[in-house]
Every structure is written in structure tokens, then in C-alpha cells.
Amino acid sequence: MAQTSGASHYWPPQYDPSYVPHPDAEHWDFRLETMPPAERDGVILDKLRGQVRYAWERSGFYREFWRDAGVDPANIGSLEEFARLPVLTKEHVRQEQEDYPPYGRFLCVPPEQIYRVHGTSGTTGRPTVFGISRCDWERIGEAHARILWAAGVRPHDTVMVAAVFSLYVGSWGALVGAERLGATCFPFGAGVPGQTERAVEWAQMVQPTALYATPSYALYLAETAREMGVDPRSDFAFRLMFFSGEPGASVPATRQAIADAYGCQVVDQGSMAEMTPWMSNGGCRHLARGMHLWQDIVYTELVDADRHAPVPLGGEGVPVYTHLERESQPMIRYWSGDIARWEMVDCPCGRTYPTLPWGIYGRADDMLIIRGQNVFPSRIEDVLRARDDFGGEFRLVVEQERGYLDRLTVQTEVSATVWASAGEAGPAGLEGLRDEVAAALRRALGIGVSVELRTEGEFERTQFKARRVIDLR
Numbered sequence: 001m002a003q004t005s006g007a008s009h010y011w012p013p014q015y016d017p018s019y020v021p022h023p024d025a026e027h028w029d030f031r032l033e034t035m036p037p038a039e040r041d042g043v044i045l046d047k048l049r050g051q052v053r054y055a056w057e058r059s060g061f062y063r064e065f066w067r068d069a070g071v072d073p074a075n076i077g078s079l080e081e082f083a084r085l086p087v088l089t090k091e092h093v094r095q096e097q098e099d100y101p102p103y104g105r106f107l108c109v110p111p112e113q114i115y116r117v118h119g120t121s122g123t124t125g126r127p128t129v130f131g132i133s134r135c136d137w138e139r140i141g142e143a144h145a146r147i148l149w150a151a152g153v154r155p156h157d158t159v160m161v162a163a164v165f166s167l168y169v170g171s172w173g174a175l176v177g178a179e180r181l182g183a184t185c186f187p188f189g190a191g192v193p194g195q196t197e198r199a200v201e202w203a204q205m206v207q208p209t210a211l212y213a214t215p216s217y218a219l220y221l222a223e224t225a226r227e228m229g230v231d232p233r234s235d236f237a238f239r240l241m242f243f244s245g246e247p248g249a250s251v252p253a254t255r256q257a258i259a260d261a262y263g264c265q266v267v268d269q270g271s272m273a274e275m276t277p278w279m280s281n282g283g284c285r286h287l288a289r290g291m292h293l294w295q296d297i298v299y300t301e302l303v304d305a306d307r308h309a310p311v312p313l314g315g316e317g318v319p320v321y322t323h324l325e326r327e328s329q330p331m332i333r334y335w336s337g338d339i340a341r342w343e344m345v346d347c348p349c350g351r352t353y354p355t356l357p358w359g360i361y362g363r364a365d366d367m368l369i370i371r372g373q374n375v376f377p378s379r380i381e382d383v384l385r386a387r388d389d390f391g392g393e394f395r396l397v398v399e400q401e402r403g404y405l406d407r408l409t410v411q412t413e414v415s416a417t418v419w420a421s422a423g424e425a426g427p428a429g430l431e432g433l434r435d436e437v438a439a440a441l442r443r444a445l446g447i448g449v450s451v452e453l454r455t456e457g458e459f460e461r462t463q464f465k466a467r468r469v470i471d472l473r
């Protein structure tokens, strides 16, 4: 079988745009995906050397940023030596882009070679801009096709992208991967009033077999379908769904809720928009939950949050990502602020990548510190969604109590049936249930929280990433 280039000594690598494996093949690139990890380190180092030298020669920012690193960026000798380069944060990128708009001195190609402009929305500060060259965009398509192949997408599939087509690169990344793989692409979008009802109609009519969305949106789509008298299991043809943007696809109860709603496989994916090809954290069709780290596409280290020291396999830390084949605006040792655990998992797919068995289960900035305890919203989601009486949405309200103690209130919807069972009494008739939910949360979180019950449908459903934390501190 033809091999795509991988361990090539030429940088950046060139890929054959016509290559597609046989549909029965498990792997897009058997050799790269199943090689012993020590051998892969050699492949990674080879690509890292190319990437770092290139950035050193062409980027004014990196030249300045690495000047005092104590290593020679033009001649990185080992992965350990590479790890001595400083970590790059979103703040660095923001500051640099403010000083040298729009791209900062990250850009290593002339601006006229930028083929696409993407960025972050800037909801939490100045937006960041990513310029992507045409060759980079093609390599992103190649990488995503390879990873979607592992997720189980094949050329005979029809892939519906039910997410916003905007500055946000998620939908575009899903689309370019599915296109490169040769699937039929159905870029439906999301976010316009009434569009979810239309998504139900179109999914019935076109019968797509794969879906890309956020986990919250997939649940909302199923809910909307049922309200319209459409059965998501029998009236749709989805056999697999791949997700990014939220931790849900590796949250066991959410994952199960999606799989049950549609009778489909669920695959978790996603690193960060800045790190596109963002699928380089990507599950396969055999993995019960979590994501493989496709280390020869984007190199991922796990480091501890305080000293940035490497975290050994089995430990928990913050992923730090490095592009390995980006000529336009490379991100090198980019701090994610996410929290994950990594392990070697013996996956039936035979891939020898490290795995994040619980996906990305938190963000350092999403993590709530309540009375000294770390609380991840994803853990609360898991507890709530595992309950039959759950109404589909929840909110977390954090307040300061008596000046120094933090109080967490979980406002959770209960199903319409359960709500109706209380009759005239309203929430007062459901005190037993409320105490039961509070006890389940206390067991899972190790701290007591207040619980308020709400009726199904009270909280807004999202077509994008759900915002569930209301911090009043």
C-alpha cells in the first residue's frame, strides 16, 4: 500500500493529495500510527527540528522569545532539549498581535500567501488571529482525513457539519478533513433562528451517516427532533458522531446519552483552534472514551501547572502543543490551560499513541475552586446526565458567602414528567428528589452544594459551546 510521507527529512512534509486507503483498512498510515513509541520519538524530533529551525530563521517573535532559552533553536538535539524552550501563552500571542497587527511577528510567509484567516472570538479578551497558508490548509485537510479515518469515516459516508461556520475554525476543520477523505460533505451550519428544526428536516431527507457538532448541540437536536415527532434513532441514519468544543464526548453519561439518542458511535476530538489541525487529539472508533494524541501531527507534552515540569504517563497536567508542519503561523510550546490525564492505553486499533482516557475534562480557568476543592463542571454534568429524571440542562452559580466562603448552587432541570408529578405543590413537592441529587453531587465532588430544581426547557439550549457557569464572586 502506498505510504504517505511522514518521517521525511524534508520539511514541511508533502502529501500525495490523491492517496486514500482501501475502505477496509484500519489505518490511513499504518507505519506511522503503529510504530513503537521510541521510534516515533525519532520521527517527531526530525519534524520538530525542521519546524523550530524554520521559525527561528523567519519569525521575529520567536527569535526574541528564544534568545535566552539556553538551547540553540537551530539545532535541537533531543526532545528534552526542546522542552527547555519557553512556554508560549495566549497572553504572549495577544500582546504580540497588538504590537504588530494583525498576525504579530509569528508569520513566516509573506502576508499575501495567507489563504485563510481564522481566529478566536475574543469573548474573554482581545481576539487572536491565525493566518493559514494554502499548503498549511492542505496539510490540515490531510491530517484531519487521517484522524477521521480512525474515527470510522469512509468515502461512502455523508458528513453533516451542524456547527457555526464563522471565524471559529471547528466547522471548517471538520469540513476540510471530510472533503480530503472523499466523503460527501453536507455543511449545514447552525446558529440561525429556526435552523435546528430545519436540521431535523434535512437530516431526515438527506440521511447523513456522520455528524460533526458540539455534544450539547447533538443532544438539543435529538430533543428538537422528538418534539417534532421525529425519532432520532429510526428516522435519521447517523452511525457515528465526532465532537469538539466541549468535554462532553468523554463525559461518560453525556457520551451515553448521545449514543442512546441516535444509536450511534461517539468520538471525542479537539485540542485548540490555535493548534489546527485541532483533531490531533482524536479518538478512534474502538476507544470507549477519550482521545489518542497523534504525536507525529502535533507534538503534545503534559506539564505541571506551576513549574511546567514534564508529567510522566499516568499523571495529570496541562497539555502544551507544538505544530510540526506549519509554515504560516506556527505555535511552538503553546500553553492550553486545559487539564487532562495521559496514559498508554492498549487500544484494539493498534495505535501506539499516548491516550487522554478522560479527554480534556477541564480548563484551568473553568475549574471552580469551592472552599479549597477543585470542582470541574464536567464532573457535575456526568452526575446529572446519569439520572433518568434529568431535564437536559443545568447551570452552576458561584457566590461568595459571608465574605470568604464560596457557595455553589447547581440549578438543574428535571424532566417534564417528574415536574408534573409534583402537581400544585411545584418544586416544594420535589424536596426528596432535590436532596437525592444533592447527595449524589456531594459523593462525586467531596463538598456539599445547594441544588435548585427547574422545569425542563427553562434554560436556553445552545448551538455552540454551552456557558453553564455563572460566577457572581
Ligand SMILES: [Zn+2]
Residues within 6 Å of the ligand: 283, 284, 285, 286, 287, 292, 347, 348, 349, 350, 351
Ligand atoms: Zn484506538
